[in-house]
């Protein structure tokens with residue numbers, strides 16, 4: 001099954017918000033998944049995480065996590081590198097406790113270095129993270145994201161190659177790919193090609209548990225500027241949905257539109273009408 005996830009607590013959630021209320025409200029709208037936006041910091045209160053886990057289980061909601069933005073696995077400063085690793089490990093630990101399937105991470109910045117050298121640095125950091133994760137019994141997926149700016153490490157090939165090395169799978173952010181290429185990756189043909197490449201790295205079974213991001217996006221030749229509502233963008237979202245349907249893609253597709261639940265439901269309803 002492909003779950004359409006709202007990116008955070010829905011805007012129309014009544015009261016003071018919070019993930020538990022957000023989950024209940026999303027469920028009442030007919031949404032079956034949520035990405036928890038831990039982009040500023042990872043919540044470390046285990047009691048609250050367990051309340052989220054229980055609510056999600058009771059409602060049958062699928063969960064994913066977005067790790068903090070303040071991560072650079074290519075940092076030359078030992079302290080910053082270690083802090084990045086800790087943020088990822090904390091997000092994985094709390095994510096697993098909440099029952100989430102995958103944690104997406106913005107891996108690194110090139111910092112004007114040769115991409116091959118950056119790959120090696122990110123590889124070494126990931127190796128360390130995975131060893132530490134294993135010691136903690138963490139089995140949740142570490143989903144390195146395809147990134148929207150040309151200064152950011154995270155082309156499709158980079159995250160696929162890295163994921164294959166460690167037996168994990170990336171977060172394919174379709175909007176970021178569209179923005180980074182200054183308008184490519186938008187048509188049915190292009191998305192089919194993307195899934196072909198994905199499958200060529202991770203195998204056909206990998207298409208049954210994907211972590212995807214989608215939204216409209218504003219961009220320039222340098223890539224991403226900001227996410228946009230679907231209907232205010234040039235995203236050929238119906239083409240994308242067609243490909244998802246035809247190829248039987250499963251997992252979670254997080255809608256990162258500023259309109260949150262509205263666009264999540266737009267995608268979900270259109271998808272459900274496809275034959």
Ligand SMILES: [Zn+2]
Pocket residue numbers: 066104106145
């Ligand atoms: Zn992201």
